[in-house]
Amino acid sequence: MSAAPGHLVLRRGGVSLRLPRREALACLGLTLTLTVLALASLALGDYPLSPGEVWAALWGGEGHFVVQQLRAPRILTGVFAGACFGLSGALIQSLARNPLASPDVIGFTQGAGLGAVVAIVLYGASGPSLLLASLTGGLLAALLVGLLAWQNGLRIWRLVLIGLGLGFALHAGVEFLMTRGDLMSAAAATQWLTGSLNARGWGHVGTAALGLALLGPAALACGPGLARLALGEEAAASLGTRCGALRLAGVLLSVLLSGVGVAVAGPVAFVAFVAGPLGRRIADTAGPGLLPAALTGACLLVAADLAGRLLMAPIQLPAGIFTAVFGAPYLLWLLATQIRKGAL
Amino acid sequence: MAGAARIGWRRGTTRTPAGARLGWLALLALALLAAALAALAVGARPVPPGEVLQALLAPDPGNPDHTVVRALRLPRMLTGLAVGAALAVAGVLMQAVTRNPLADPGLLGVNAGASFAVVLAIWLFGITDPARLAWIAFPGAGAVAALVYALGSAGRGAATPLRLALAGAALTALLLSLITAVLLTNQQSLDTYRYWVVGSLAGPQGLALAPLLPAFGLGAVLALWAASALNAAALGDEAAVALGVRLGWMRAGTLGAVTLLCGAAVAAAGPIGFVGLVVPHLVRAAMGPDTRACVLAAALAGPALLLAADVLGRVILPPGEVQVGIMTALIGAPIFILIVRRMRVLAP
Secondary structure (H helix, E strand, O other), X not given: OOOOOOXXXXXXXXXXXXXXXXXXXXHHHHHHHHHHHHHHHHHOOOOOOOHHHHHHHHOOOOOHHHHHHHHHHHHHXXXXXXXXHHHHHHHHHHHHOOOOOOHHHHOHHHHHXXXXXXXXXXXXXXXXXXXXXXXXXXXXXXXXXHHHHEOOOEOHHHHHXXXXXXXXXXXXXXXXXXXXXXXXXXXXXXXHHHOOOOXXXXXXXXXXXXXXXXXXXXXXXXXXXXXXXXXXXXXXXXXXXXXXXXXXXXXXXXXXXXXXXXXXXXXOOOHHHHHHHHHHHHHOOOOOOHHHHHHHHHHHHHHHHHHHHHOOOOOOOOHHHXXXXXXXXXXXXXXXXXXXXXXX | OOHHHOEOOOOOOOOOXXXXXXXXXXXXXXXXXXXXXXXXXXXXXXXXXXXXXXXXHOOOOOOHHHHHHHHHHHHHHHHHHHHHHHXXXXXXXXXXXXXXOXXXXXXXXXXXXXXXXXXXXXXXXXXXXXXXXXXHHHHHHHHHHHHXXXXXHOOOOOOOHXXXXXXXXXXXXXXXXXXXXXXXXXXXXXXXXXXXXXXOOOOHHHHHHHHHHHHHHHHHHXXXXXXXXXXXXXXXXXXXXXXXXXXXXXXXXXXXXXXXXXXXXXXXXXXXXXXXXXXXXXXXXXXXXOHHHHHHHHHHHHHHHHHHHHHXXXXXXXXXXXXXXXXXXXXXXXXXXXXXXXXXXXXX
């Protein structure tokens, strides 16, 4: 019965579920943190409410417009988009076996940025057409990187390097367009490129929830295969993992999840990058830690949004600034310690 | 060994005959001459080559063609000459000292470091004068060059191209998001910065060339000195020590040269990527593995490429101009991808 120490085993009839105890506890803790952050975000802001007032407003009391139409949608968008970013980052990091990899480095983010800046500067776009332009740009860039990196199958190191190179060229395109537009559209483009949750409505929540519901379970299903792949290709293959198919599925899911996140929140910096390693550390797991990464991503984005609304009170800073400010010290620490250990 | 971590690099190991090397140098010098002439002649107001020569040798103040050549295009061409040579030589040194085929000032974040320093200066001190901004780019580039070098050389074993490229990209992402954070809160900074960042030979930055000349010169001398030590170190650190090379001095000299050259280049023309990546690969194919020969050839090929990119940028979108930093990225990215596709994984 207790063949798996450190695991929780749930059995009911013919079905049994084995959970690593530490990972399950970590997920529980992260969910609690997320709930607290979301409630705080509902209550705090330019129009502060007490917990009792929030409860009343949820059911139509005073302040229901602020809570139901302004705060709830942006929080839920943050939760779902953050989870998408977290999953996306954890997938690609697990495949590349390198905590520095993230969807930003496979060209997706730069492609999405170029698509959006083209739409803003050349056509003055906003709303759904902007979303469509950024998604198209991102997916085209990722597809191009994938095609260029394909050489007798998909190798992750080649994918990452080619993604980096193409990303630089796409970024040059963004900078070029910024000098072509007037200052207003340049400012709008900078705003979009930072990523924020300002003025998000229930439509955004629906988009993000649908994307996460479709792609999230598929990503989580990759988890066991990724854990075996971490043992090395031969070992994984001899355990029955189809490595090529798994790599392809992992990269595809990562790109699509990142696409959902970018579509509703813009290319928020560092969430995908930080959520994976942080989630693994919290869960203390040897596996890819996909669920902790998703929850960590959601916590990070909601916290960054809250900080952006509160810290410089009359000014509302986009969440992307705070994810960068949180992410930057972590990145420097990671570079310093991991490289000294030769582990990168 | 963790599967894909070890990546090899096909590099020429046979010595190219001296005659062939001289021939290549002569060819590169000719290409540079042609590019320089084109940089003086081509533009919104085309000037025939004969007129260009006359403008240089016997200028006539009343002739508008001569004014265009001497007042506008000559400073721009000279900036391109210095910047192209500096970036290409810095690229050769960076690739040799990190033993890494993907080292480039742009890709490894040195340019982003300079940009970040410039944004801070605009934001905190309200500096808008391009000549002063140029000097602020210097310490930014130097700090990131030192950091990248530390990242590339620290740790067990040599850094793989993947490790170094990811570290550079991560640093760049970090610096870019900090830049964006500043720009979002301050629109005045955005307006100054967005023109500085694209990298151009045309701007008033050209004015800053003269005071930068000592930095270019000192960098070039250091580069030639470091190159012979790097030759010995190509055999491995132990072999280099056995040959009498002081590794610490060699690394410090290389780092100093890279900082001076990249800093001066970024200061003179803004961040320009890919020249430092592409040119070393081209000259290594022609000159063989000798770093000194590669430095010489890069000093000719770098400006030729940069001036050609600049000329192309002037004619590609007729009424306007595409800045040279954009052009080098457009030319360089496909070559970068080709290099990556030619790399192979060493069997684990």
